[in-house]
Amino acid sequence: MSGLHDQDEVPLLAVRGLAKYYGARRGCANVSFDLHQGEVLAIVGESGSGKSTLLNLIAAELEPDAGSVAYRLRSGETRDLFGMGEAERRLLFRTDWGFVRQDAAQGLRMGVSAGGNVGERLMMTGARCYGDIRATAGDWLERVEIDPRRIDDGPRQFSGGMRQRLQIARNLVTRPRLVLMDEPTSGLDVSVQARLLDLIRNLVAELGLAVIIVTHDLAVARLLSHRMMVMKGGAVIEEGLTDRVLDDPQHPYSQLLVSSVLAA
Amino acid sequence: MNPTSYEPASGYNFAYLDEQTKRMIRRAILKAIAIPGYQVPFASREMPMPYGWGTGGVQVTAAILGPQDVLKVIDQGSDDTTNAVSIRNFFRKTAGVAVTTRTADASIIQTRHRIPETQLSAGQVLVYQVPIPEPLRFLEPRETETRKLHALGEYGLMYVKLYEDIARNGHIATTYAYPVEVAGRYVMDPSPIPKFDNPRMHDMAALQLFGAGREKRIYAVPPHTSVRSLDFTDHPFTPQVFTEPCALCAARGVYLDEVILDDRGQRMFVCSDTDFCEERRASGHRGHLLGEAPAALSGQPAQQEAC
Numbered sequence A: 001m002s003g004l005h006d007q008d009e010v011p012l013l014a015v016r017g018l019a020k021y022y023g024a025r026r027g028c029a030n031v032s033f034d035l036h037q038g039e040v041l042a043i044v045g046e047s048g049s050g051k052s053t054l055l056n057l058i059a060a061e062l063e064p065d066a067g068s069v070a071y072r073l074r075s076g077e078t079r080d081l082f083g084m085g086e087a088e089r090r091l092l093f094r095t096d097w098g099f100v101r102q103d104a105a106q107g108l109r110m111g112v113s114a115g116g117n118v119g120e121r122l123m124m125t126g127a128r129c130y131g132d133i134r135a136t137a138g139d140w141l142e143r144v145e146i147d148p149r150r151i152d153d154g155p156r157q158f159s160g161g162m163r164q165r166l167q168i169a170r171n172l173v174t175r176p177r178l179v180l181m182d183e184p185t186s187g188l189d190v191s192v193q194a195r196l197l198d199l200i201r202n203l204v205a206e207l208g209l210a211v212i213i214v215t216h217d218l219a220v221a222r223l224l225s226h227r228m229m230v231m232k233g234g235a236v237i238e239e240g241l242t243d244r245v246l247d248d249p250q251h252p253y254s255q256l257l258v259s260s261v262l263a264a
Numbered sequence B: 001m002n003p004t005s006y007e008p009a010s011g012y013n014f015a016y017l018d019e020q021t022k023r024m025i026r027r028a029i030l031k032a033i034a035i036p037g038y039q040v041p042f043a044s045r046e047m048p049m050p051y052g053w054g055t056g057g058v059q060v061t062a063a064i065l066g067p068q069d070v071l072k073v074i075d076q077g078s079d080d081t082t083n084a085v086s087i088r089n090f091f092r093k094t095a096g097v098a099v100t101t102r103t104a105d106a107s108i109i110q111t112r113h114r115i116p117e118t119q120l121s122a123g124q125v126l127v128y129q130v131p132i133p134e135p136l137r138f139l140e141p142r143e144t145e146t147r148k149l150h151a152l153g154e155y156g157l158m159y160v161k162l163y164e165d166i167a168r169n170g171h172i173a174t175t176y177a178y179p180v181e182v183a184g185r186y187v188m189d190p191s192p193i194p195k196f197d198n199p200r201m202h203d204m205a206a207l208q209l210f211g212a213g214r215e216k217r218i219y220a221v222p223p224h225t226s227v228r229s230l231d232f233t234d235h236p237f238t239p240q241v242f243t244e245p246c247a248l249c250a251a252r253g254v255y256l257d258e259v260i261l262d263d264r265g266q267r268m269f270v271c272s273d274t275d276f277c278e279e280r281r282a283s284g285h286r287g288h289l290l291g292e293a294p295a296a297l298s299g300q301p302a303q304q305e306a307c
Ligand SMILES: Nc1ncnc2c1ncn2[C@@H]1O[C@H](COP(=O)(O)OP(=O)(O)OP(=O)(O)O)[C@@H](O)[C@H]1O
Pocket: A022, A025, A026, A027, A028, A045, A046, A047, A048, A049, A050, A051, A052, A053, A054, A216
């Protein structure tokens, strides 16, 4: 795969010098990168390397100690996320962004039906016709390969793989341009994982989504991402096109990471 | 019952609460009136009665009550339930104020579960007892989050609740504590009144105050404020409609309670507002079952089933 963007185009997301410390411990530091429309970036690294910290900073769920995140709005205007008012930022996040969590219980309303979960963003953005909301929710369930007849079932009646697909539908219903994913496939069995990855890959291509996906699984990075960043101890130690990093890692740690996976 | 005054019991401050506490509650009430539908936290006091008895309403009433006031207390529309009687006695004892059952004669009406049928007028105050003030609680248990949702006016979740209701029941099955938007801004739980009463909150001439004792919140709807029940365009809000009139006083367009008469399934529908019903009968209105109704019912309504 290759990124299809025009290099002259203003990036969708521009991260500069992002840092977060938990007391004296470094969560992540000095992280900078650009993400273009339709581009998939994988963030890999061992446990504790700062992947989730970085993702949560980008989602403005953590306050950075340094750095900035600029986002190009649909209007074409580029804005600093941390300079935005909270109301505006929340509106942006529930329309133009998505966040698929590792733990479905965090990304879904477990007490609400599948239809209500998918319809929530529509209702959050002013949809007031029940029939339309339900029809749209049904369409999205179908797109993520959940039988629309299960629209009134709750996530508790769904398997792990279905829950992740429901999260995806719930996020994509407003047609966001950027989706963050934190280990969306971990904890699922291999065949379920493969089907989910396939679905994500198709939706990403079809909708032209930009994605930042955190994973410790290099196979996931290989399958989904155009570019990848390797993190260690809160810092980005290597960054490049996915195939290049995986086939010809430059940093000794990346080499170790790649070889240990290949050996395993 | 006509307004009657009593000597307050000695040893209590007027209306039980000390003046400093009353001032604190009045400040909360003023803030609540200034921001219609917004839940103002207040330092709720222990009252000499359990929380379920409406200590929030009691504290609000105590804070606004003056010696000249005439107090009415209702519970499920009735002045005669244990809860209504003991709150009325409480203020009779601690404040010596006049009490009444007649809606038009009261300057303050403390209520649980109903708005009186008689239209309220300017100068009257309706004090609601509220068990759970947070309309978003059902879907969002985190207080920090619900506060943010109110602050930002993000009420999508309320619609998720209504969506779930329709998905499960085919229609909006919420029949009481039906959420409303106040003055085009804050979404509010109107306390467990039947949705039948919701339209009557809109543009009401009287001041409406809400007190939640256990949850330590006060909120308000000032006179002549817009109150809109949330709904979907294809599932519009509809209050309960009763096809038959009250069996005792023949009133139509009022809220009726179903009363089971015997174990063979005999039943009748009567006004939930007992004072309203009595007044109508006193002025000559006769329902179709007035002659046959048990004395306990036509005389002094007792056990009632809500619809
Ligand atoms: N809330 C917190 N308080 C203190 N330290 C934290 C907190 N969250 C993360 N850290 C620390 O920050 C560093 C980065 O953690 P982070 O969760 O970002 O790693 P990760 O790469 O997502 O790991 P994993 O693969 O296990 O999810 C670790 O040293 C971690 O212990």
